[in-house]
Amino acid sequence: MGQALPEVRTARPPAVALEEITKTFGSVSALREVSLTVGEGEFVCFLGPSGCGKTTLLRIVAGLERQDAGVVRMAGRDVSRLPPSRRNYGIVFQSYALFPNLTVARNIAYGLAARRRSRAAIDARVDELLALVDLPRHKQRYPAQLSGGEQQRVALARALAPSPALLLLDEPLSALDARVRLALRQEMKALQRRLGITTIMVTHDQEEALTMADRIVVMNHGRVEQIGAPARIYSEPSSLFVARFVGSMNLLSGVAEARPGWARVGAQTLRHRPTPATKPDDAVTLGIRPEEVRVGAGARESDNRLTARVTSVQFQGAFTRLGLQPTGDGGPALECDLAATALADLDVREGAELAVALPPEALRVFVTPRNGA
Amino acid sequence: MSVATVPATGPPVHAARREGVRLDGERALRWALLGLFALWLYVVLVWPMAQVLWRSLLDNDGRFIGLANYVRYFRTPAIAASITNSLTVSLIAMALTVGLAFVYAYALTRTRMPGRGAFRLIATLPLFAPSLVSAIAFVYAFGNNGIVTRQTGVNLGLYGPRGIVLAEVFYCFPHALLILVAALTAADARLYDAAAALGASRLRTFRTVTLPGVKYGLMSACFVVFTLVITDFGVPKVVGGKYSVMATEIYNQVIGQQNFTMGATVSVVLLVPALLACIVDRIVQRRQYALVSAAARPLAPGRAVGTQIVLFGYCALVALAILGIYAVIVASSLVQRWPYNLGFTLRHYTFDSIGGYTALVNSLEVATLTAIVGTVVTFAGAYLVEKTRTPLSGVLAMLSLLPVSVPGMVLGLAYIFAFNAPGSVLNRIYGTLAILVLANLVHYFTVPFLTATTTLKQMDPEFESVSASLGVPFYRTAWRVTIPIALPSIVGISMYFFLNAMVTLSAVVFLVAPGTELAAVAVLLLDDAGESAQATAMSVLIIGLGLLVRVVYWALLRGVTRRTQAWTRATTPPSGGS
Numbered sequence: 001m002g003q004a005l006p007e008v009r010t011a012r013p014p015a016v017a018l019e020e021i022t023k024t025f026g027s028v029s030a031l032r033e034v035s036l037t038v039g040e041g042e043f044v045c046f047l048g049p050s051g052c053g054k055t056t057l058l059r060i061v062a063g064l065e066r067q068d069a070g071v072v073r074m075a076g077r078d079v080s081r082l083p084p085s086r087r088n089y090g091i092v093f094q095s096y097a098l099f100p101n102l103t104v105a106r107n108i109a110y111g112l113a114a115r116r117r118s119r120a121a122i123d124a125r126v127d128e129l130l131a132l133v134d135l136p137r138h139k140q141r142y143p144a145q146l147s148g149g150e151q152q153r154v155a156l157a158r159a160l161a162p163s164p165a166l167l168l169l170d171e172p173l174s175a176l177d178a179r180v181r182l183a184l185r186q187e188m189k190a191l192q193r194r195l196g197i198t199t200i201m202v203t204h205d206q207e208e209a210l211t212m213a214d215r216i217v218v219m220n221h222g223r224v225e226q227i228g229a230p231a232r233i234y235s236e237p238s239s240l241f242v243a244r245f246v247g248s249m250n251l252l253s254g255v256a257e258a259r260p261g262w263a264r265v266g267a268q269t270l271r272h273r274p275t276p277a278t279k280p281d282d283a284v285t286l287g288i289r290p291e292e293v294r295v296g297a298g299a300r301e302s303d304n305r306l307t308a309r310v311t312s313v314q315f316q317g318a319f320t321r322l323g324l325q326p327t328g329d330g331g332p333a334l335e336c337d338l339a340a341t342a343l344a345d346l347d348v349r350e351g352a353e354l355a356v357a358l359p360p361e362a363l364r365v366f367v368t369p370r371n372g373a
Numbered sequence: 374m375s376v377a378t379v380p381a382t383g384p385p386v387h388a389a390r391r392e393g394v395r396l397d398g399e400r401a402l403r404w405a406l407l408g409l410f411a412l413w414l415y416v417v418l419v420w421p422m423a424q425v426l427w428r429s430l431l432d433n434d435g436r437f438i439g440l441a442n443y444v445r446y447f448r449t450p451a452i453a454a455s456i457t458n459s460l461t462v463s464l465i466a467m468a469l470t471v472g473l474a475f476v477y478a479y480a481l482t483r484t485r486m487p488g489r490g491a492f493r494l495i496a497t498l499p500l501f502a503p504s505l506v507s508a509i510a511f512v513y514a515f516g517n518n519g520i521v522t523r524q525t526g527v528n529l530g531l532y533g534p535r536g537i538v539l540a541e542v543f544y545c546f547p548h549a550l551l552i553l554v555a556a557l558t559a560a561d562a563r564l565y566d567a568a569a570a571l572g573a574s575r576l577r578t579f580r581t582v583t584l585p586g587v588k589y590g591l592m593s594a595c596f597v598v599f600t601l602v603i604t605d606f607g608v609p610k611v612v613g614g615k616y617s618v619m620a621t622e623i624y625n626q627v628i629g630q631q632n633f634t635m636g637a638t639v640s641v642v643l644l645v646p647a648l649l650a651c652i653v654d655r656i657v658q659r660r661q662y663a664l665v666s667a668a669a670r671p672l673a674p675g676r677a678v679g680t681q682i683v684l685f686g687y688c689a690l691v692a693l694a695i696l697g698i699y700a701v702i703v704a705s706s707l708v709q710r711w712p713y714n715l716g717f718t719l720r721h722y723t724f725d726s727i728g729g730y731t732a733l734v735n736s737l738e739v740a741t742l743t744a745i746v747g748t749v750v751t752f753a754g755a756y757l758v759e760k761t762r763t764p765l766s767g768v769l770a771m772l773s774l775l776p777v778s779v780p781g782m783v784l785g786l787a788y789i790f791a792f793n794a795p796g797s798v799l800n801r802i803y804g805t806l807a808i809l810v811l812a813n814l815v816h817y818f819t820v821p822f823l824t825a826t827t828t829l830k831q832m833d834p835e836f837e838s839v840s841a842s843l844g845v846p847f848y849r850t851a852w853r854v855t856i857p858i859a860l861p862s863i864v865g866i867s868m869y870f871f872l873n874a875m876v877t878l879s880a881v882v883f884l885v886a887p888g889t890e891l892a893a894v895a896v897l898l899l900d901d902a903g904e905s906a907q908a909t910a911m912s913v914l915i916i917g918l919g920l921l922v923r924v925v926y927w928a929l930l931r932g933v934t935r936r937t938q939a940w941t942r943a944t945t946p947p948s949g950g951s
Binding site: 064083086089093110115162 | 833854
C-alpha cells in the first residue's frame with residue numbers, strides 16, 4: 001500500500017476496507033493482494049468458484065484466519081491483529097453451527113449472556129429477534145426440531161443479537177433446498193435493508209449474488225476479477241472469466257480486423273462494441289448472451305445477420321432455448337433464449353432454418369490471452 | 374482490480390494507530406494448555422521410553438557398550454529362543470482366535486438365530502478378568518491335576534505353548550469379536566442384492582462380497598490379537614512352564630536376575646513387532662472408513678434355517694466353554710482343596726497369606742483415579758489437539774497413538790528407569806499409588822484419545838468460530854456445548870479406563886511396592902506361591918467388581934443420556950403452538 005495516495009476524502013471511512021490482503025497455505029496461494037471496500041449499510045457478495053479464495057477472505061475479515069500481509073480496517077480502525085471477539089461482527093455459516101444441546105432461546109442469547117446483561121433484558125432481546133426472523137413460537141425448541149430454513153433463521157438471529165456493526169454470511173443458503181432458498185433469499189435481503197446492517201456474503205451461486213447484493217466482488221484464483229453492481233457485472237463483464245461465470249454467454253473466437261470495431265469469426269465479419277483494447281490481428285473472443293441473439297423478424301433490421309439451422313429446442317418454462325448452427329461457414333454453434341410470446345410468432349422446429357442476428361451493441365470483446373510469448 | 378480508497382483521516386480516536394495484540398489472552402491460554410499437554414506427554418511417555426532405549430546400550434555399571442547387549446541377546450540360545458517362541462504362539466493364537474471369533478460374529482450379525490443377545494454378553498465375559506485368570510482356570514481344568522485330566526485320564530501337556538495358546542485364545546476372543554461384529558454390521562445390502570440379481574451362489578457371494586467387505590476388519594482383528602498375545606505376560610507366566618517368551622524374559626531379567634539392561638534390550642526387541650502391528654493396523658483402519666458409503670443400505674440378516682441351526686450349535690459350544698471356564702474359577706475358589714476335597718468353604722476369601730483386602734482396595738482406588746484423571750487428561754488433550762491448529766498439534770496427535778503399541782512390561786520398566794532415578798524430582802511418586810495410576814493412564818491412553826478425537830470431529834468445527842464472533846471465550850463454549858454433547862462418550866472413556874485398570878498386570882507388575890499391591894498382581898503372586906485357590910478367589914472378586922461397575926455405568930449412561938441428550942430425541946416438531 002506504499003503508493004496508495006489519499007485521493008478521496010470521505011466524511012466517514014468505509015465499514016470494511018481490505019488493503020492488499022495476501023494469504024498462502026503452504027505452497028498454495030489463496031489470496032493475492034486483494035483490496036476492496038465495503039460501504040456502510042452495503043450488501044456485498046464475494047462470488048466465485050470453489051477454491052477462489054472467497055471464504056478465506058471472509059474468514060480474514062472475521063479474524064478466524066490471519067492474513068500473511070495486508071490490512072483489515074473496520075470503520076477506519078485497523079483490526080488486523082485483533083481477535084474475532086474484538087471485531088464486532090456476527091457470522092452465519094452454511095452448516096448453521098447452532099448448538100444442538102441448547103434451545104433456540106439459549107442459542108440466540110449465547111452472545112448476550114457474555115455481555116453481562118440482565119436476564120430480563122436478554123429475554124426481551126431474544127423475543128425481539130425471534131419476532132424479527134418470524135419464529136416466535138419456537139423459543140423452547142431444540143435445533144433438531146426445526147427445518148433447515150428455520151435453523152438458518154435462528155443462526156441469523158443469534159448473529160444479530162448483540163447488535164454487531166457487520167454481518168458475515170458464509171454460503172448461508174447452500175445447504176437448503178431450492179424452494180426454501182428462494183424464500184429465505186428475499187427474507188434475508190429485506191431484513192438487511194430494514195436493519196441497514198453492513199453485510200458481506202460469500203456464495204458460489206451467481207443467481208444468489210445477482211439478486212441479493214448491492215455490489216458483487218467476482219473472484220478467481222485468489223484475485224479479484226471484477227467489482228461492480230449486479231447489473232453491470234452481468235452486462236459488462238470485464239473478463240472472459242466473469243463472462244463465463246455469471247450467466248450464460250455465447251463465446252465466439254475470432255481475429256480483430258484492421259477496421260476498428262470489426263472482427264472475423266469463421267467466414268463472417270462481425271461488428272462489435274467499440275473497444276480501444278484490440279489491435280488488428282489480435283486473437284479476440286466475442287461474447288453475446290443467449291437472450292440478446294435475435295431471430296426471425298427482429299433479426300432483419302440488425303447488422304451481423306446470418307442464417308442458422310435449429311439443432312435443438314429445449315423448453316425451459318418462461319423461455320425456450322434454441323440450439324443454432326449457422327449455415328455455411330458462419331461460425332460456431334450458438335444458443336438463443338426466446339420468450340414464450342416470441343416463440344409463438346415463429347415456426348420453430350428442429351431442422352428449420354432461421355434468420356439470426358447478433359446485434360453489434362450486444363457483442364462484447366475480450367482479448368484472448370496469448371499462450372507462451 | 375479496484376484499489377481501496379484509503380481515508381487520509383479516519384476517526385480521530387483510532388486514526389492510523391496499529392491497534393491490537395498479536396497474542397490475545399484466550400489464544401495464550403490455549404497455547405499454554407497445549408504446551409502443558411506436550412510437556413506431560415514428554416515426561417510420562419517420551420522421556421521414559423527414551424530411557425529404555427538408552428539403557429539397552431549400557432552395561433549394568435552404566436558404561437556405554439553400543440549394541441553389545443543385543444549381540445549377547447541374539448547369541449544366547451536360551452534367551453534368543455524367546456523371540457521365536459513369542460512369534461510362534463502369537464501367530465497360532467491369532468489365527469485360532471480370529472477364525473473362531475469370525476464364525477461367532479457372523480452368527481451374531483448375519484442370522485436371526487435366537488439368543489444372540491445372550492451369546493454376545495457371554496462372549497464379552499473374558500474382558501472382565503486379568504489375562505492370567507484364564508490360564509489359572511485352564512490349569513484347574515486341564516493341568517496335571519486338573520479335573521478334566523483326572524476324569525478322562527488324558528493329559529494335554531498344558532504347560533508350554535499349548536497352554537499359552539489355549540488361554541490366550543480365551544482371553545483375546547472378545548477383543549477380536551467386537552472388531553469383527555462391527556465390521557460385519559457395516560454391510561451394504563445393495564451389494565448382496567446385486568450379487569443375487571446376477572445369480573451368484575451363496576458361496577460365491579460369501580467369497581466375493583462378504584469377505585472383501587470385512588477384509589479390513591479381519592486384518593485389524595489379527596493385529597489386535599497378535600499384539601495382545603505377544604505383549605501379554607500373565608498367561609505365559611502361569612502356564613508357560615519352561616517355554617520362555619519375550620514378556621516373561623523381561624520379567625525374569627528384571628525381577629529374577631536384576632539385570633535391567635538386558636530387560637531393556639528385550640523390551641526394545643519386543644517393541645518392534647508391537648509397533649509394526651500397530652502402524653499397519655492404523656493404515657488398514659483408515660481404509661475401512663472409505664468402504665461403506667453414506668448411501669449404503671443396512672443388510673437384513675438372512676433366514677436360512679439350516680445355517681442357523683449349525684451356527685447356533687457352534688455359538689452354544691463356544692459360550693458353554695467360556696461359561697465352563699468361569700464356572701471352574703468360581704468353583705475352585707469355593708471348595709476346600711481342588712480337586713481332592715470338594716467341600717464348600719469361604720476361607721480362600723480371607724486372603725490370609727497377603728494380608729486381606731488391601732490389594733483389592735488399592736485396585737479400586739487406582740482404577741477410580743485412573744478413570745477420573747484419565748478421562749480429564751485424554752478429553753482435554755484431544756480437545757486441545759483437535760481445536761488448536763499449530764504444527765505442535767500434529768506431533769502430539771502422533772505421539773498419542775504411541776502408547777497402544779508399547780507393551781505394558783516395557784512401559785513398567787521405562788517407569789523404573791525414569792522415576793526411580795536418584796535425584797530425580799519425579800522420584801517422589803515412585804512406590805506410591807500415583808505411579809500406578811500414571812502407568813495405567815499412559816498404557817491405556819490411545820483408545821480413549823481416539824474416541825474423544827472422533828467425538829470432537831463429529832461436531833461442527835464452526836462452534837468455536839461462532840463463539841469467538843459472539844465474544845464468548847472457548848472454555849465457556851467447551852463447558853456449555855462441547856462437553857455436554859460429548860458426555861456419553863466421556864462416560865464410555867472413563868469406564869474403559871476403570872475396567873482396564875482393574876485387570877491390567879503387565880504395566881504395573883514392576884511398579885507395585887509394599888503397601889501398594891494391586892488385585893491383579895496379587896493373583897499372580899498367590900498363584901506363584903501355590904495359593905491357587907486364593908488366586909481364583911481374588912479373580913472372582915475382580916470379575917465381580919468389573920461386572921458390577923459395568924452395570925453401574927450402564928445405568929449412569931442411561932441417566933446421562935436422558936438428562937443431557939434430550940435434544941437428540943427431538944426429531945419431529947410437535948404440532949401446534951409453543
